Amino acid sequence: MKLPVILSKTADATIPVPYARMSNALIATLILLSFSILSPTRFLAQSPKPAQPAAAPVSQPALERHYVDGETITYRMTGVNHGHERTIRYEARAEGAVKKAPSGVFLEEFAWKNLHVNGQPFALSPASQEFRESVSLAPGFPFAIPDLSKVQPILIGPITDLLAFYADTMLTMRQTELVHAGDHVYVKNGAPNSWADGTYVVFGQDAIDFDITLQSIDQAAKVATVIVRHVPPAQPQIKMPAAWMLSPVGESPNNWVEVEKGQNGKFTAAVGRETFEAMIKISMDTGRILSATMDNPVDVLERDCDDAALTVCGSPVLYGIRRQITLDAEPAQAPNPSK
Secondary structure, three states, X not given: OOHHHOEOOOOOOOOEOOHHHHHHHHXXXXXXXXXXXXXXXXXXXXXXXXXXXXXXXXOOOOOOOOOOOOOEEEEEEEEEXXXXXXXXXXXXXXXXXXXXXXXXXXXXXXXXXXXXXXXXXXXOXXXXXXXXXXXXXXXXXXXXXXXXXXXOHHHHHHHHHHHHHHHHHHHXXXXXXXXXXXXXXXXXXXXXXXXXXXXXXXXXXXXXXXXXXXXXXXXXXXXXXXXXXXXXXXXXXXXXXXXXXXXXXXXXXXXXXXXXXXXXXXXXXXXXXXXXXXXXXXXXXXXXXXXXXEEEEEEEEEEEEOOOOOOOEOOOEEEEEEEXXXXXXXXXXXXXXXX
16 A cells, blocks of 8 residues: 555645554455465465476475574665655664564564664664564464554654565465465455554555566575565456546556545545565575565555545546555674674
């Protein structure tokens, strides 16, 4: 959905809109993860594979995370948010370590540091410095969006983008059909996700499917590269509040819609098409995410309206917005047995 790149019209230029709207971009993936625990093949549509002659067994990538208690993990994340009116750039460092939860499941706990916005250091508040983000690629880990109410709004983008990379990687690891380079699965979802808060956002829905490909296997480097695409369903099940929103804005059916309540009884209504592509490189030895990129373009048609029914509206404004995120891991360090 478009929310991570829309900035508050009343706040400082570096402060995004309320996090509840941003974090819902992850809901479809998290719901799919919870369903796949119970029925891992329920949503899959496999691509046909040509018949292959019998061959001797070969080493295949183990797309599974192998954790070591105490292992340290550090990522550098960069982001560019090309908004309708401005572009925001950020860079941040996530420093983490592997721990075992009381349930016995391994997790990675990260602290965020060294945030820079538009090339300038951005001071983190004590609450932001104390915030810890827990993610995991271990089976049985309960993926959930963390409580972001106490962190600074500018940090919400990096936090949720890291969670998105891990959620996409976990969804990929649960697809047992991804064995050979070129293997592909299509995970149907289509059901609408809502982020309306009833106050600022009076209506907000999006819908996506997942198109996952094991793009390549580098046996020498022991690296598997996967592509996870969030794509509009052929028939999105979202509800369009007004008839003018039905016409496609992009190359496929519109898959998100949002209506914001403004001042003096006015409304800003927008509809469009969003896609999302993540390229993730995974260590075949440890299952760690080595690097990742995200490209999230959105085609937008927006109108200012005088009524809640969105029938008395001004001329449409067409524009595009785009988020581009990179994630790079520093070399892994073995745990220190003296600690």
